[in-house]
Amino acid sequence: MRVAVFSSKPYDRRYFEEYNQVYNYDLSFFDTNLNTQTSNLTQGFDVVCVFVNDHLNEEVIEALADNGVKLIALRCAGFNNVDLKAAEKYQIKVTRVPAYSPQAVAEHALALILTLNRKTHKAYNRVKEGNFSLDKLIGFNVYNKTVGVIGTGKIGQAFCEIMLGLGCKVLAYDIAPQSSLKDRGVSYVTLEELYKNSDIISLHCPLLEATQHLINNESINQMKTQVMIINTSRGGLIKTEDVIKNLKDKKVGYLGIDVYEQEENLFFEDKSEQIIEDDTLLRLISFPNVLITSHQAFLTSEALTEISKTVFQNIHDFENQTSLMNEVKAQ
CATH class of the missing domain: 3.40.50.720 (NAD(P)-binding Rossmann-like Domain)
Incomplete structure (x- = not known):
């Protein structure tokens, strides 16, 4: 062959x-x-x-x-x-x-959450420059927070297990609920309930016609102010312009993405010596509360x-x- x-x-x-x-x-x-x-x-x-x-x-x-x-x-x-x-x-x-490896992606989602929250990437750069100040590095306890998980296939299940282990209350939405997760204490709810009650929302569903731009102005308006949104699934689940608007308005408090809707000509390539012409991505990078990795969640x-x-x-x-x-x- x-x-x-x-x-x-x-x-x-x-x-x-x-x-x-x-x-x-x-x-x-x-x-x-x-x-x-x-x-x-x-x-x-x-x-x-x-x-x-x-x-x-x-x-x-x-x-x-x-x-x-x-x-x-x-x-x-x-x-x-x-x-x-x-x-x-x-x-x-x-x-x-x-x-x-469902665990690889689920663990990367956790890495985005903890890095965004505790600002370890910023602390690392400060210390390298001899700056040991703790100013503006305040985070929050993930313990006891409500985490919404959209999609509980194998990756979503692994992520739920991790967040339960951290002492979080886990809400989930999927068209096919998993009885094993229910037994562990995960509550399956409607999308509206998940949006309304979650401090952190992590996307683990496939990109289909029904899930295209699942995260948009309408859904974000239903979320808590300063919500953290994590996407390690597919870029098209998020309508990027709407998230940018809500980052500017401080409705979205944190955004961690390993995928991007227009990643095709960017991710997996070294563009360090080139001018990046994607103004939307550059706008995202400019936010201090946005963390972007280049589709590496699977890479173990x-x-x-x-x-x-x-x-x-x-x-x-x-x-x-x-x-x-x-x-x-x-x-």
Whole structure:
């Protein structure tokens, strides 16, 4: 099987090459994203392995089919960047990695919360410069705060467990409540109740038509003043302009994001010697109560190991025409 790995980074190559020793697939790594301009690179490949910023619309998928590609193997949990109806139309299977390491993402959400709250990033820079002042570093106790969790799949469940362990009251919203979380003391409520009562709100739901811009002026107006919003899921869950407005108005007290709606041409790349032309991102960066990381929540050795193993298992199952347990289909 010839496999084209797009949007590849050194860590992708390291882990893929290590775990490919079991399968001996013919791997080709491309730094570029897969999109309409680069779909010609898939000529002669059986499989394309793609990530979050690859764009597989109908035009790209038609080109994949013409080039002989038969499987799209996502190495992430989300699949909003793939036109599943087009894949079905052109008889290309789609698989994903549904649960590479829920703890990795959940722990990163906690890191954003604690860093924003206790301002450890600012304290670190101060001390390096010989400034040992504690002025303007006041935080709050996370213990006994009410944390709202939107989406209680595997990552959301892991996050709930962490916050319960910190002594928080946890409210959750999901269309499929988890009885195990209820048993642990998590209260499932309506979105309106969650917005109204949460001191911290963390997003762990997929990006679907129903969740696009879930966080907007209307939903923020229902939240507590100085609410903390955390997003380690998908950038499109937040309407960025509305959050900026509410940061300026001091309705939103803290924003921690590992994903950004327009991250495609920014995240995963070194732009330190370039002028960033995204005025919205620059506006966000200018706020002292905003913390942005560049889609790194998944980046642990355990997660990269599980991603590699699952991607190869998905390809192996496809090659051997066995049941694709991680297949994604159009609704």
